[in-house]
Amino acid sequence: MQNTLRTSHIIADRTSTVSRLEEVVSTSDEFDQVVAQALPLLLDRAAGYTKRFLRETGQWNDDIEHEKFALRWGAEYLERFLVCGRTEVPCRPLFLFDSLVAKQHSKPEPFCYHPDLLKPLGRFLDGLVARAVVSRDALIALYHHSYGWGAGDVIAVTGLNGLESQRIYKNFRRWRESGWQRTIDEMGLTKTELAELENQRQRHRQRFNTEAERLIRVAQGHYRKSEPDHYPCLSRSQWGEMFSQGYGCDYRIWHLALCLDCMQAAWGLGSSESSVEKPRLELQVRP
Amino acid sequence: MVQEEDLELYRSQLLDSMSERPSRSVRGPSDPIQVYVNERRVGELKGAEIEATLHVHGVDHVETVQLRTEDGQLLGGLVAPESGFRTTRVQLSADTVELCVQNTVQGGSLSAVFIPAPSFWNRAWTILANVADRWMVRRPESTMAYGVRAVVFTQALLAVAVVGLAADRVMIWIAPEHTVTSTVRTEALRTASVAEIGQLSKQLGELRAMQTKVGEALQSQEKGMTLLHQTMARLSSTQESVASSVVMVKEEMEKRQEGSESEIDRSVQIPVGRGGVDQEQFETAIHGLAADNDRLSKQIAGLEEHNRTVTAKLQMAIAHVAKAVEQSPERVVAREIDMARKHQRSPVADNRQGTQAQPFLFWVTFSEGTTQESIDQWVNEMKGHKGAINEGWQEVQILPPPVPPDLFLEQIKGEKIIKEARLNH
Numbered sequence: 245m246q247n248t249l250r251t252s253h254i255i256a257d258r259t260s261t262v263s264r265l266e267e268v269v270s271t272s273d274e275f276d277q278v279v280a281q282a283l284p285l286l287l288d289r290a291a292g293y294t295k296r297f298l299r300e301t302g303q304w305n306d307d308i309e310h311e312k313f314a315l316r317w318g319a320e321y322l323e324r325f326l327v328c329g330r331t332e333v334p335c336r337p338l339f340l341f342d343s344l345v346a347k348q349h350s351k352p353e354p355f356c357y358h359p360d361l362l363k364p365l366g367r368f369l370d371g372l373v374a375r376a377v378v379s380r381d382a383l384i385a386l387y388h389h390s391y392g393w394g395a396g397d398v399i400a401v402t403g404l405n406g407l408e409s410q411r412i413y414k415n416f417r418r419w420r421e422s423g424w425q426r427t428i429d430e431m432g433l434t435k436t437e438l439a440e441l442e443n444q445r446q447r448h449r450q451r452f453n454t455e456a457e458r459l460i461r462v463a464q465g466h467y468r469k470s471e472p473d474h475y476p477c478l479s480r481s482q483w484g485e486m487f488s489q490g491y492g493c494d495y496r497i498w499h500l501a502l503c504l505d506c507m508q509a510a511w512g513l514g515s516s517e518s519s520v521e522k523p524r525l526e527l528q529v530r531p
Numbered sequence: 532m533v534q535e536e537d538l539e540l541y542r543s544q545l546l547d548s549m550s551e552r553p554s555r556s557v558r559g560p561s562d563p564i565q566v567y568v569n570e571r572r573v574g575e576l577k578g579a580e581i582e583a584t585l586h587v588h589g590v591d592h593v594e595t596v597q598l599r600t601e602d603g604q605l606l607g608g609l610v611a612p613e614s615g616f617r618t619t620r621v622q623l624s625a626d627t628v629e630l631c632v633q634n635t636v637q638g639g640s641l642s643a644v645f646i647p648a649p650s651f652w653n654r655a656w657t658i659l660a661n662v663a664d665r666w667m668v669r670r671p672e673s674t675m676a677y678g679v680r681a682v683v684f685t686q687a688l689l690a691v692a693v694v695g696l697a698a699d700r701v702m703i704w705i706a707p708e709h710t711v712t713s714t715v716r717t718e719a720l721r722t723a724s725v726a727e728i729g730q731l732s733k734q735l736g737e738l739r740a741m742q743t744k745v746g747e748a749l750q751s752q753e754k755g756m757t758l759l760h761q762t763m764a765r766l767s768s769t770q771e772s773v774a775s776s777v778v779m780v781k782e783e784m785e786k787r788q789e790g791s792e793s794e795i796d797r798s799v800q801i802p803v804g805r806g807g808v809d810q811e812q813f814e815t816a817i818h819g820l821a822a823d824n825d826r827l828s829k830q831i832a833g834l835e836e837h838n839r840t841v842t843a844k845l846q847m848a849i850a851h852v853a854k855a856v857e858q859s860p861e862r863v864v865a866r867e868i869d870m871a872r873k874h875q876r877s878p879v880a881d882n883r884q885g886t887q888a889q890p891f892l893f894w895v896t897f898s899e900g901t902t903q904e905s906i907d908q909w910v911n912e913m914k915g916h917k918g919a920i921n922e923g924w925q926e927v928q929i930l931p932p933p934v935p936p937d938l939f940l941e942q943i944k945g946e947k948i949i950k951e952a953r954l955n956h
Contacts, residue, residue, distance in 0.1 A: 283549055287542070308534040312541055319545040323605055326549070328595060330611040331619045344610075377572075379603025380565065414562075415601065423602050429548065432541040475889075485916065486890075491930055495889050498572070 248259040261285050265338035277338055279326060286325070286341055290318030293345045298357070311361035311434045317355055321345050324446045356466035359461075364437040365444075365452075366459050368529070371431035373463040376501060378389070381423045385531060386414035386501045390460065392526045401507075402496045403514030424531040441529050456527040461504060468502045475499050483510035558719040563833055564606065564628065569915040576628065576645040583645040590955055593632050593639030598623075611639065622646075632730065688849065690736065694733060734851065741848045748841040754836045762830065766823050773816045780813075891931045893940065895952045905948050 261282045268273045279286065294314040298304040324409055325341050332340055348354050361370040373381035387398045395416045399409045428438070443453045475495055478486070483506070486492040496514075500507045508522045563575040566585055576583045576598075597608035598621055607621030609631040618631040625648030633640050899905055910927060911916055918926030932939040940952045 278549070283546055287546060287549070308538055311538050315538070319549065324595075324597075324608075327597070327605050327606045328610045331617075352943065375603055377570075378565075378567070378599055378605075380601045382603060408767060414703055418602050426548070426602075429544055432544070482916075492889055503868060 246455075258285060262338065265341075266336055268333045268334050268336055272333055275330045275333050275335075275337060279329065282337075283322070286322050287315070287318050289341070290321045290345055291315045292318075293342075293349065294318055294321075295348045297354070300340055303357050307365075312367075313357075313362055316430065316432060318487065321348060353466065356463055358462050360459055361462065364433060364441055365456060367431050367433060368441060369456060369460050369527075371427055371433075373460065373467045373502070375423075375430070376465045379423065380411075381415045382427060383420045383498065383501050384412055385423065386417040386450045388416070388526055388531065389528045390501075390504075391507075391523045392528050400515035401511075402493075402500060403490075404497075405490075406422050408497075420531045438529060445527065445529060451529055453525050457504070457525040460525065460527075464502050464504065468499075477503060477506050478509070479507045480513075484513050487513040540556075562601050563599065564623070564642075564645065567595075567599060568639075568641055569594050570897070573641070576643055581647060585641075585643045587641040587643075587936075588638065589640070590638040592634045593641055596630055596632060596641055596643075598628055598630075600644075616808070633664045689735075689742070692735070692738075701901045705919045738848065738851050741844070741851060745841065745844050745848055748837075748844060752834070752837060755830070755837060759827075759830060759834065762823065762827050766820070767825065769816060769820050769823065773813065773820065776813055776816065827933055867940070890928045890933065891936070891939075892926060892928050893936070893952060893954050894921075894926055895924055895943070895951045896925070897948050909948055 262489075263283065265282055265285075269278055291311075291314040294303065294317045298310065298314065304310055306527045312447065321344060322341075325344050327339055329335070329337065329344070345492075356374065357369055358366065360366045372382065372386060375381055384395075384398060387393045387401070391397075393401070395409075395413045398412050404412065420426075475498060477499070486495065487510070496510075501512060511522045552659045553743065563577050565575050566573055566587075568587055568589070569591065572583045576585055592613070593611040595608060595610055598606040600606060604625055606666060607619075607628065607630075608632055609632065610618045614634050614636075616631065618635050621630065627646045627648075629642075629644045629646065631642040658680055742878045905933055906917075906925070913927065913929050914930035915927050918928050920926070934942070936954060940954065943949050943952050
């Protein structure tokens, strides 16, 4: 009886929230206020749309990994809606939100989907590389997580100057302080899963890194499309010219972090002190 | 069951992070702001207390613009219209980023301007200037002579200088960071302050003397104006007397015509005599008038000269006041910041080179008969590198040009061996 009452109360709440979201909001403040009260509803709605998209494209399975995937992308859409929606006033927030999600899903590859990327190792790599696209801290940290390098190594490998070097140290510091934990939270990785990853890394190092390399290539291949169009893969001689002439600082940082092959091609160009052996993927779980 | 709990926990975690979103950013005051167009990173705005600009042009339409911190936090953004303009201001604590997006048939463009929060001295100066302006505007124009207004303005400037100086001293004495950071530096500041105060006092003394001189000059100008008014009054009275003489002559002429012939014959001699007298009086009046006119012209010329001198003195006084105000260290720093800001704002290309030193790619076709040597020589002159060749188009990669891409392409189109040039193949 109590359960029935509670359920009917929840349904009534949701109905009133939906009807409020369907009304026109005129100012940004009003938008913030209305949307802030409807976050759970909007998150579920976005996750629901993502589920439907995955079902319709034959990529859905009824398991927790897929549920988490749908939630993660629902949260991503909701974050963009919260920021960009307030510039669209006057509007009806619910319709605007639906159109935003529909627009995302009408793109050729709205998100990086691969069944293996839904497992803990895949989720870790996918989350890391996805974050690197929108966060410079995560991008720089990707050098550490992929090869185990510190700030000094990154500076040497990418051949950066003094001013840029300062930023690299800052990026590392922020990543250690808050960035890594936030990214792990956003991935939905539990402490148990993290511990298991650490365990695998220590026990079956080679197998772990081989699997990680296979998966990171999938993720990098997808997310590298988010780079500027004019950052394509280059040959060693072209990288050599760029390093020797000292231009393309951003190019080097962004592309080399997101491309294992180019990292190997450009190896040793940044600093003469680098070791002769080309870098191999040595996945680090902790920052 | 465990999985459901795990999922519910994950959902709550996401909602929590969404709710506390604005407070999560760890952007420092000097950290750059990453700019994304259509979810692709296109550059960054250096947010280090100076104005910075980023312009992006592309053949693709701009759909979304996002501003992010270095840690990936979404700070703001906008959804662009399919065609036309949209602008928005994104408030980042005290700083602001102005976004302006335009979509046309040719493609889309974005202009992002980082406007730092105004410093304390900028705000104080603006408030004082506004107060002074309002005070000046409230005074009716007719009741306040130019000279009096100038004196009031000078006094206001003087007052502002004194207030600025006093506030400057107070700030230096009470600012905790100065005492905390380095005692040596504080001592140096105090030593410098004494010398500076002496210098400023001297300047203020000079300024006061200058103000007195300006006051005297203005008084003498007022006297001149009074004299001018008197002369004008005399002139107008002379003109009236001349006019009345003319009327009298006319009346006499009419009377003479109306009189009998005999009387006319008899009386002709009298009016003629009177006419002669009147004519003499008339000529005398005209001579007097001409003399008055000459004198008046000379006086006006003298007054104009005097006026110029007074204006020059006033300008000098204002310059001295401004100089005295700018002598304070904060003003010097503010001026340097302004200079830096101007430097930062001027060329878009500089910003691009600074923020994203990336190669500039474009495609060209060469005129018929152009040899490979000429092409190589041209590419070398451009300090560039040849890239792929596709359907007769040669890809060329150079360091970013100092002018906007469109202008650059127009420039190279003018070269003899270039047939056509464009950004994308």
